[in-house]
Amino acid sequence: MSKEWLQVKDLRKHFETPKGDLRAVAGVSLKVEKGDSFGLVGESGCGKSTLIRTVLRLLEPTSGEILFDGKDIAKLGKTHIRRLRKKMGLVFQSPHSSLNPRMTVYDTLARPLLIHGITKNKRDTTIEIVKLLKLMGLQAEHMIRYPHELSGGQKQRIAIARALAVNPEIVFLDEPTSALDVSVQTKILKLLDFAKQEKQLTYFYISHDINLIRVVSNKMGVMYLGKIVEIGDTGTVMANPLHPYSVGLFEAVPDPDPDKKLPELILKGEVPSPVNAPSGCVFHPRCPFAWEKCEREEPKLLKQSDQREVACHKYS
Amino acid sequence: MAKILEIRDLKLSFETEEGTVEALDGVYLDVEEGHFHGLIGETGCGKSITGLTVIGLLDNNARIERGEVLFRGKDLLKFTERQFQREIRGKEVAMVFQDPASSLDPVFSIKDQMLEAVRLNKKEEKQSNERIVKELLNKVKLPDVESLLEKYPHQLSGGMKQRVMIAMMLGRNPSMLIADEPTTALDVSIQAQFLRVLMDLKNTTNLTVLYITHNLAVLTEICDEVSVMYAGRIVETASIGDVFNNPSHPYTRKLVNSILRADSTLDSLEEIPGSVPRLINPPPGCRFHPRCEEAVDECSRVIPPVKEIGTNHLVACLRR
Ligand SMILES: Nc1ncnc2c1ncn2[C@@H]1O[C@H](COP(=O)(O)OP(=O)(O)O)[C@@H](O)[C@H]1O
Numbered sequence A: 001m002s003k004e005w006l007q008v009k010d011l012r013k014h015f016e017t018p019k020g021d022l023r024a025v026a027g028v029s030l031k032v033e034k035g036d037s038f039g040l041v042g043e044s045g046c047g048k049s050t051l052i053r054t055v056l057r058l059l060e061p062t063s064g065e066i067l068f069d070g071k072d073i074a075k076l077g078k079t080h081i082r083r084l085r086k087k088m089g090l091v092f093q094s095p096h097s098s099l100n101p102r103m104t105v106y107d108t109l110a111r112p113l114l115i116h117g118i119t120k121n122k123r124d125t126t127i128e129i130v131k132l133l134k135l136m137g138l139q140a141e142h143m144i145r146y147p148h149e150l151s152g153g154q155k156q157r158i159a160i161a162r163a164l165a166v167n168p169e170i171v172f173l174d175e176p177t178s179a180l181d182v183s184v185q186t187k188i189l190k191l192l193d194f195a196k197q198e199k200q201l202t203y204f205y206i207s208h209d210i211n212l213i214r215v216v217s218n219k220m221g222v223m224y225l226g227k228i229v230e231i232g233d234t235g236t237v238m239a240n241p242l243h244p245y246s247v248g249l250f251e252a253v254p255d256p257d258p259d260k261k262l263p264e265l266i267l268k269g270e271v272p273s274p275v276n277a278p279s280g281c282v283f284h285p286r287c288p289f290a291w292e293k294c295e296r297e298e299p300k301l302l303k304q305s306d307q308r309e310v311a312c313h314k315y316s
Numbered sequence B: 001m002a003k004i005l006e007i008r009d010l011k012l013s014f015e016t017e018e019g020t021v022e023a024l025d026g027v028y029l030d031v032e033e034g035h036f037h038g039l040i041g042e043t044g045c046g047k048s049i050t051g052l053t054v055i056g057l058l059d060n061n062a063r064i065e066r067g068e069v070l071f072r073g074k075d076l077l078k079f080t081e082r083q084f085q086r087e088i089r090g091k092e093v094a095m096v097f098q099d100p101a102s103s104l105d106p107v108f109s110i111k112d113q114m115l116e117a118v119r120l121n122k123k124e125e126k127q128s129n130e131r132i133v134k135e136l137l138n139k140v141k142l143p144d145v146e147s148l149l150e151k152y153p154h155q156l157s158g159g160m161k162q163r164v165m166i167a168m169m170l171g172r173n174p175s176m177l178i179a180d181e182p183t184t185a186l187d188v189s190i191q192a193q194f195l196r197v198l199m200d201l202k203n204t205t206n207l208t209v210l211y212i213t214h215n216l217a218v219l220t221e222i223c224d225e226v227s228v229m230y231a232g233r234i235v236e237t238a239s240i241g242d243v244f245n246n247p248s249h250p251y252t253r254k255l256v257n258s259i260l261r262a263d264s265t266l267d268s269l270e271e272i273p274g275s276v277p278r279l280i281n282p283p284p285g286c287r288f289h290p291r292c293e294e295a296v297d298e299c300s301r302v303i304p305p306v307k308e309i310g311t312n313h314l315v316a317c318l319r320r
């Protein structure tokens, strides 16, 4: 297995908007190895969803390369993209809007199985669906249910089962538990972990919840205004973030320990618009360390150790 | 210490086509004046309804079946809409919601809306009103107040709108603020800024806050006491330290152990089997019993009364 199994190189996705060119993904490079659970964190609007939608070719990349299994999928035509869909699964944040309310669980799960020719007859399809339901901690009798008869957590488990139905190699999980209550979140995370071992999957998690990424990933990236500012082993990055944005972001997470009171605020102001993003280092207007070079020159993502890369002039 | 709000045995339901939603079923909640009191629970457990009862803004299909909602000793359940308008809403109690856009008027500038909020009804005081408005906006740490005043709500970010709401609320000088998930739609860095503003108010005023959220971590940052709500009942009330370090109710224990924190691992996280019940025909007895690992026969028959198990530590569980 090649180490560079999924590799994104200088990927860009710009949107034309009435206000100008919106650089949602502004030159992202990252690697995911087979078996990884990669976690991408960043505040809303920083480009996380756009990045994975572009990698999945649900959006046309503006420029850049997406190497998957040795092929540049950024340039694939329509028929090839369909084949790609079988290898890459996607789970959205809201199970309420991603499941068709008029389809039973059986129909929802049978569709991808039949479209991709994984099962050929009703009997095999049913057997496969029962297996998928079991994998997600549900019973065969859930097959005949409609989404409105299921709880939010159960709906999300069906959405995950649907993504897993075609035996993908990698599954992109876009805020998979954000719309759910805390009491059911653990269940989903544990089921996902179990399915990963069982089916030898690779995961690409997106979340604004830093503690979630801490728990589920072994590699992670921190994104700000369309760019990766820090990337590396989750343990290393979490224990000792280097980029000033990572430091401020992690610090802002409320600490569920009543003895620790509000930390000093490091992140001042708000994220600027990705239309006309700041020059140089996009973080410089909010950075407590910024100096004149930061306004002028864009810092490159540079290797700090075997465990991490950082894009900040302080570390170049 | 004086109690500013005492909710006693409040039972409230909604008539719907599908049946009667038994939304609140014997809620007890005491809030001390000057304290920050957290109200935590999962979606649909009745947090917002509890807040809306206090400001008299319940939907028309709501039916109050029994109980008392005492604000400084007066039963709000006996108030007319006119009394709520004249004595409570915006005067004694202000409420801030998750979506600040819904409470700001899109067609008026921030300045107009702020002036309206602090209006002293006298033209000659216009200048001093403007000064008050600026002070209020500074108090909630909004930058660039001069240019902000000329802006319209749609030109502000969610975090800024939320702080404008707090500033307006302060302009009316209420005794109590009910904050209903004010930071749920905000990013953590903006949430941290917002909590900072509240902490400042806590340190410099005697404002009472009922802070409603489903995020326990947020409460530990600002609250003195916390009440935990489950399916229309308060199951535990204690100091924030006790809720966290010494939770008693089986639900609270699970909840505390299911929050993602800095030292969580997948194994350390607890799951609560099943899901939150619907409130049309909710489980009899203790509403948590179908999901409770400690449940005994009695739990499905008897509604657990509220017991004091320690200083200011109340629990509603038959096994305690
Ligand atoms: N179809 C689109 N057209 C124009 N702008 C878009 C579109 N999709 C996303 N954006 C913008 O791109 C930026 C990144 O959005 P998104 O990828 O959804 O961020 P995230 O998932 O990190 O919250 C945002 O500024 C968003 O408004």
Ligand SMILES: Nc1ncnc2c1ncn2[C@@H]1O[C@H](COP(=O)(O)OP(=O)(O)O)[C@@H](O)[C@H]1O
Pocket (backbone or CB within 6 Å): B014, B015, B016, B021, B023, B041, B042, B043, B044, B045, B046, B047, B048, B049, B050, B059, B061, B062, B279
């Ligand atoms: N007008 C209404 N008609 C019927 N049911 C309602 C109405 N308003 C609220 N409810 C129900 O009351 C319960 C409590 O709602 P709410 O207080 O909004 O919950 P929370 O704020 O804790 O999420 C929910 O089950 C909700 O569906």
Ligand code: SF4
Pocket (backbone or CB within 6 Å): B249, B250, B251, B286, B287, B288, B289, B290, B292, B293, B294, B295, B296, B299, B304, B316, B317, B318, B319
């Ligand atoms: S009363 Fe019974 S069911 Fe309810 S929480 Fe206590 S032990 Fe569990």
Ligand SMILES: [Mg+2]
Pocket (backbone or CB within 6 Å): A048, A049, A050, A174
């Ligand atoms: Mg997104």
Ligand SMILES: [Mg+2]
Pocket (backbone or CB within 6 Å): B047, B048, B049, B180
């Ligand atoms: Mg609510």
